[in-house]
Amino acid sequence: MFGRIFRKKQEQKDFSGLVMPRHIGFIMDGNGRWATRRGLPRVAGHTAGGEAFKKICEYCINRNIDMITVYAFSTENWKRPQEEIEGLMKLFVENMHESIEGKRAKDMAITFIGDRTVFSPEMQKLMAETEKAHEHCPNKMNIAINYGGRAEIVRAARILAESGQEITEETMSRNMYTSHGPDPELIVRTGGEKRLSNFMLWQSAYSEFYFTDVLWPDFDEEQLDKALDYYRSVSRRFGGIK
Ligand code: IPE
Ligand code: IPE
Ligand code: MG
Secondary structure, X not given: OOOOOOOOOOOEEOOOOOEEOOEEEEEOOOHHHHHHHOOOOXXXXXXXXXXXXXXXXXXXXXXXXXXXXXXXXXXXXXXOOHHXXXXXXXHHHHHHHHHHOOOXXXXXXXXXXXXXXXXXHHHHHHHHHHHXXXXXXXXXXXXXXXXXXXXXXXXXXXXXXXXXXXXXXXXXXXXXXXXOXXXXXXXXXXXXXXXXXXXXXXXXXXXXXXXXXXXXXXXXXXXXXXXXXXXXXXXXXXXXXX
C-alpha cells in the first residue's frame, strides 16, 4: 500500500570519480557591494558578476554537473533604480548576443525561467534565439530572469486547475520551470545573506545550502570547490535515518 514514492536517487560523479550534485542553484549576490567597495557604479559590479558567471559555467561543465540554475533578476529587483535596471538589461542583451555568436569555448543548453511576457518582443525573440543556439549541449543552464518562486508555484497550480488536472506533488513538480532536470541538490548563495529571496521555493525542499561571505564577482573555481566539498560532507537523510 505504501509503495516507494521516490525513485532511487542516483549519485552523480565527475570525471575523476568525485561525488557531485546533478543540479546546483546559484544566488549570485554581492555585485553591488563589490562595486561600491571599489568606488565604482553598481552596474560595474554586475559586469564583473557576468564575467564570474561565465567562468563558473565552464567549471561546472568540467565537473560534469548536469544542470545549473542562476538567479539573474528577481521579480522584486524591479524596485531598483531605473539606471541599474537598464544597465542589467543591457548586460543580459550583450551576453545573449555573445552566446548566440558562439564566442565561448564551452556552452550549455540555456532555458530562461520566469515570466518573460513583461519583456519587449525583441528581447523575447533574443531569448528564444539564445535557447535555440545551444539546445543540443549536454549540460543545461536555467537563467532566472523576472523569476519568483512564489509566482512559479502559483503558475503551476493555475496550469493544473485550468486544464482540469489533478493537483499532486508529482503534477506540480512537472509544471515547474525546471522540470527538465532534477531538483537542486545544492544551492549556493554568495554575498553573506542567508536567505532564499524567493528562489526555487518548491525545488529546494531538500536542497543543501552553502552560504559564503564571498561576493559574487570574487566567486571563483576555488570557491566552487569549497561549496562542493561542503556538499560532500553533509549527511543527506531525506527524513530517514542513516
Ligand atoms: C546580485 O547582486 C545581482 C542582482 C540582484 C541582479 P546585488 O546587486 O544584489 O548586489 P548587492 O547585494 O547589492 O551587493
Ligand atoms: C537575490 O538577490 C536576487 C538575485 C541574486 C538576482 P537580492 O540582492 O535581490 O536579494 P535581497 O534583496 O538581498 O533579498
Ligand atoms: Mg543583493
